[in-house]
Amino acid sequence: xxxxxxxxxxxxxxxxxxxxxxxxxxxxxxxxxxxxxxxxxxxxxxxxxxxxxxxxxxxxxxxxxxxxxxxxxxxxxxxxxxxxxxxxxxxxxxxxxxxxxxxxxxxxxxxxxxxxxxxxxxxxxxxxxxxxxxxxxxxxxxxxxxxxxxxxxxxxxxxxxxxxxxxxxxxxxxxxxxxxxxxxxxxxxxxxxxxxxxxxxxxxxxxxxxxxxxxxxxxxxxxxxxxxxxxxxxxxxxxxxxxxxxxxxxxxxxxxxxxxxxxxxxxxxxxxxxxxxxxxxxxxxxxxxxxxxxxxxxx
Amino acid sequence: xxxxxxxxxxxxxxxxxxxxxxxxxxxxxxxxxxxxxxxxxxxxxxxxxxxxxxxxxxxxxxxxxxxxxxxxxxxxxxxxxxxxxxxxxxxxxxxxxxxxxxxxxxxxxxxxxxxxxxxxxxxxxxxxxxxxxxxxxxxxxxxxxxxxxxxxxxxxxxxxxxxxxxxxxxxxxxxxxxxxxxxxxxxxxxxxxx
Amino acid sequence: xxxxxxxxxxxxxxxxxxxxxxxxxxxxxxxxxxxxxxxxxxxxxxxxxxxxxxxxxxxxxxxxxxxxxxxxxxxxxxxxxxxxxxxxxxxxxxxxxxxxxxxxxxxxxxxxxxxxxxxxxxxxxxxxxxxxxxxxxxxxxxxxxxxxxxxxxxxxxxxxxxxxxxxxxxxxxxxxxxxxxxxxxxxxxxxxxxxxxxxxxxxxxxx
Numbered sequence: 032x033x034x035x036x037x038x039x040x041x042x043x044x045x046x047x048x049x050x051x052x053x054x055x056x057x058x059x060x061x062x063x064x065x066x067x068x069x070x071x072x073x074x075x076x077x078x079x080x081x082x083x084x085x086x087x088x089x090x091x092x093x094x095x096x097x098x099x100x101x102x103x104x105x106x107x108x109x110x111x112x113x114x115x116x117x118x119x120x121x122x123x124x125x126x127x128x129x130x131x132x133x134x135x136x137x138x139x140x141x142x143x144x145x146x147x148x149x150x151x152x153x154x155x156x157x158x159x160x161x162x163x164x165x166x167x168x169x170x171x172x173x174x175x176x177x178x179x180x181x182x183x184x185x186x187x188x189x190x191x192x193x194x195x196x197x198x199x200x201x202x203x204x205x206x207x208x209x210x211x212x213x214x215x216x217x218x219x220x221x222x223x224x225x226x227x228x229x230x231x232x233x234x235x236x237x238x239x240x241x242x243x244x245x246x247x248x249x250x251x252x253x254x255x256x257x258x259x260x261x262x263x264x265x266x267x268x269x270x271x272x273x274x275x276x277x278x279x280x281x282x283x284x285x286x287x288x289x290x291x292x293x294x295x296x297x298x299x300x301x302x303x304x305x306x307x308x309x310x311x312x313x314x315x316x317x318x319x320x321x322x323x324x325x326x327x328x329x330x
Numbered sequence: 331x332x333x334x335x336x337x338x339x340x341x342x343x344x345x346x347x348x349x350x351x352x353x354x355x356x357x358x359x360x361x362x363x364x365x366x367x368x369x370x371x372x373x374x375x376x377x378x379x380x381x382x383x384x385x386x387x388x389x390x391x392x393x394x395x396x397x398x399x400x401x402x403x404x405x406x407x408x409x410x411x412x413x414x415x416x417x418x419x420x421x422x423x424x425x426x427x428x429x430x431x432x433x434x435x436x437x438x439x440x441x442x443x444x445x446x447x448x449x450x451x452x453x454x455x456x457x458x459x460x461x462x463x464x465x466x467x468x469x470x471x472x473x474x475x476x477x478x479x480x481x482x483x484x485x486x487x488x489x490x491x492x493x494x495x496x497x498x499x500x501x502x503x504x505x506x507x508x509x510x511x512x513x514x515x516x517x518x519x520x521x522x523x524x
Numbered sequence: 525x526x527x528x529x530x531x532x533x534x535x536x537x538x539x540x541x542x543x544x545x546x547x548x549x550x551x552x553x554x555x556x557x558x559x560x561x562x563x564x565x566x567x568x569x570x571x572x573x574x575x576x577x578x579x580x581x582x583x584x585x586x587x588x589x590x591x592x593x594x595x596x597x598x599x600x601x602x603x604x605x606x607x608x609x610x611x612x613x614x615x616x617x618x619x620x621x622x623x624x625x626x627x628x629x630x631x632x633x634x635x636x637x638x639x640x641x642x643x644x645x646x647x648x649x650x651x652x653x654x655x656x657x658x659x660x661x662x663x664x665x666x667x668x669x670x671x672x673x674x675x676x677x678x679x680x681x682x683x684x685x686x687x688x689x690x691x692x693x694x695x696x697x698x699x700x701x702x703x704x705x706x707x708x709x710x711x712x713x714x715x716x717x718x719x720x721x722x723x724x725x726x727x728x729x730x731x
Contacts, residue, residue, distance in 0.1 A: 054502065057358040057359060057362065058355050058356060058357070058358045058359070058446050059355075061355045061358060062354070062355035062356075101414070101443075102411065102414055102415075105410055105411065105414060105443075106407060106410075106411060109406050109407040109410050109411070110407060112406055113403060113404070113405075113406045113407055116406065117403060132450060132453055132454060132457065135405070135406045135449075135453060136356075136446045136449060136450060136453075138406055138410050138449065139410070139444045139445070139446040139449050140446075141359060141444060144444060204514075207513075207517060208352055208353050208355065208510075208513040208516075208517070209510040209511070209513040209514040209517065210510070211355065211510075211513075212506050212507065212509040212510035212513055213506070213507055213510040215506050216499075216502075216503040216504070216505075216506030216507040216509075216510065217503065217507075219502050219503045219506060220498050220499050220503035223498065223501065223502075223503065224498050233500075233501060234501060234502050
C-alpha cells in the first residue's frame with residue numbers, strides 16, 4: 032500500500048513527467064524559463080495550485096454533476112490561482128514581476144485541468160494530493176533544468192551566479208523565443224532517447240491524446256456529438272484511464288468499451304450510490320441506459 | 331490621426347513584433363497540436379480570432395464597470411468563466427443558426443476555453459490600459475498574429491513530413507526545432523512597431 | 525403504472541438535470557468568491573504598502589529627502605501626478621515617472637530633477653519586454669548614469685562619441701531603439717519639470 036502511494040508520487044516526477052512525457056503546460060515552460068530562478072518560482076506556484084485543486088476536486092468529486100464538471104473545475108482552479116497570485120504579490124513581489132501574466136495564466140495551464148480531470152475526479156483525497164505533488168515536482172524540476180540551461184547558455188550564469196560569462200560570450204539567442212523552442216526540443220529528444228532505451232513509447236506529437244480538453248470535447252461541450260476529427264486523428268498515443276488500483280493503458284475504443292461494461296455490471300450498487308459519477312469516456316447513451324436501469328431496480 | 335497611428339501600431343505589434351505565439355508564448359498548445367494541416371490550422375485560427383474579439387468585447391466592460399476598482403482580485407475567476415460561457419454560447423448559436431460555419435469550426439471551439447492566448451489577450455488589454463476600441467483592435471491583431479504563425483508553421487510542417495529527419499529528433503523534437511526557426515524569422519520584425 | 529412511474533422519474537430527472545448543476549456551480553462560485561475576498565482582505569494592505577515602499581525606495585535612491593509628497597499637476601501635455609522631494613521644509617527636487625515604447629513593449633522610467641531642471645538621476649522601473657542581453661542593458665546603472673547632470677533635449681548618439689555638454693548620451697550597443705525610448709521618457713519628464721517648476725515659482729512657495 033505504501034509503495035503504491037510512493038509510486039503515485041514518483042509517477043509524475045519521472046514516468047509521466049508532465050512537461051517531457053505528457054507534453055502539458057508548454058506555454059509557461061517556454062515563456063518563463065529564461066532563468067533558473069523563474070523556473071522554480073513558476074514551478075512552486077503551479078505546484079501549490081495543483082495540490083490544492085487536486086485535493087478540493089477530489090473532495091468534491093461526488094457532488095459535482097458531470098454536466099458542469101469542467102466549469103466547476105475551472106472555477107475551483109481559478110480560485111486557488113487568484114489566492115496564490117495575491118499571496119505572491121504580497122510576500123514575493125520579485126516572483127510576481129518575473130512571471131508577469133503567466134502567474135494568473137496558471138488557470139489555463141493544461142497540467143492542472145488535466146490532473147483534475149484524469150486523476151482527482153476519480154480518486155480519493157490522499158492519492159490526489161500525492162499525484163498533484165508528484166506532478167508539481169516534475170514540472171518544477173523540468174522548468175528549473177530548462178531555465179538553468181537557457182540561463183547558462185544565454186547569459187553565462189546559473190541562479191544569477193556567473194559561471195561561464197567571463198570566458199565564453201553568452202549566446203543571447205537562448206534567452207529569446209527561438210532558444211526556448213530549441214532547448215525544449217532538445218530536452219524532449221533527450222527524454223525520448225531515454226524512453227527508447229527503456230523500451231517505452233516515445234512522444235511523437237503533441238496531439239489530443241495529451242490534451243486535457245480532449246475529454247472536455249467528448250463530454251462536457253460536444254455532448255452527444257461525434258468525436259472531433261482532429262482529436263480522433265491525433266490520438267496516436269493511447270489515452271490513459273487512471274485508477275489507483277490499476278494503471279492501465281488501453282486504446283480509446285477499448286477503454287470506453289471497458290468502462291461501459293463496468294458501468295453496466297456495477298450499475299445496481301454503484302450508480303445508485305453515486306448517481307453522478309460516471310466514467311469519462313462513456314457515451315451519453317450508455318449513461319441514460321444505466322440510469323433507466325437504476326430507476327427500474329429502485330422500483 | 332493619433333488613433334489611426336495607434337491602430338496601425340497595435341496591428342503591426344500584434345501580428346508581427348509581439349506575435350502571440352512566437353514572441354509571447356501564448357497559445358502554444360494549439361500551435362503545436364493543430365498545425366499539421368494548413369486547412370485545419372486555418373479553421374482553428376478563425377475560431378480563435380472570433381472568440382478573442384468577442385471575449386474582449388465582453389470582458390472589457392465587465393472589468394471596467396463592474397470589477398474596477400474594488401473587485402479587481404476577481405479578474406482571473408470572472409474572465410475564465412466568461413470565456414468558457416462565451417465559447418459555449420457561440421457554439422450553441424452557430425449550431426442553431428449558422429450551420430455551415432458550425433460544421434467548419436465547431437470542433438475547434440471547445441479547445442479554445444483552455445487556450446491561454448484568449449485569457450491572455452483579455453488580461454493584457456486590461457494591463458496595457460487600452461480603451462474599448464483599441465482593446466478590440468488589439469484582440470483582432472493578436473488573433474491575426476496567431477493565424478499567421480499557425481499558417482506559416484503548418485506550411486513548414488507539411489514539408490517536414492517528407493524530410494529526412496535524424497532518428498533521435500523524430501516526432502515532437504523536430505517540430506519544436508522547426509518552431510524555433512519560425513520564431514527566429516519573426517525576430518527580424520522586432521522593432522517595427524516601436 | 526410502471527410507465528407512469530417511469531414518466532414521473534424521467535420528468536423529475538429532467539428538472540434535477542437543470543437545477544442540480546446550476547445550484548452546485550452557483551455554490552462553488554459563491555464559496556470561491558468568499559475565499560478570494562477574505563484573502564484579498566488579508567493581503568490588500570500588504571500589497572499597497574509594498575508598492576509605496578518600493579516607490580519610496582526608488583525615489584530615495586534618486587534624491588535623498590525627508591519625505592515625498594505626491595502632487596497632481598496640470599500641464600500642457602495633460603494632467604499628471606508627480607512627487608516633490610522635501611528636505612528641511614524646502615522642495616529640493618521633483619520626481620516624474622514617464623513611459624515610452626521600446627523594442628518589445630513599454631519602458632517605464634523614473635526621473636529626478638532639481639529645482640533648476642537639471643537631471644539629478646534616473647532609474648529604469650520596468651523594461652521587462654526588452655531583449656535580454658541587448659535592450660535590457662538600459663537597466664544597467666553604467667548606462668543610465670549618463671543622464672545625470674543633463675538638461676534638455678537629450679539626443680542619442682551611436683558609436684560612443686557622445687558629449688555630455690551637448691546633452692548627448694551613447695546608445696546601448698545594438699539597442700538604439702531601447703536607448704531612444706528611455707531618452708524620450710526622460711525628455712518628457714524634463715518637459716513636465718520645466719512647466720511645473722516654473723509655474724510653482726511664479727505662484728510662490730506654498731510648501
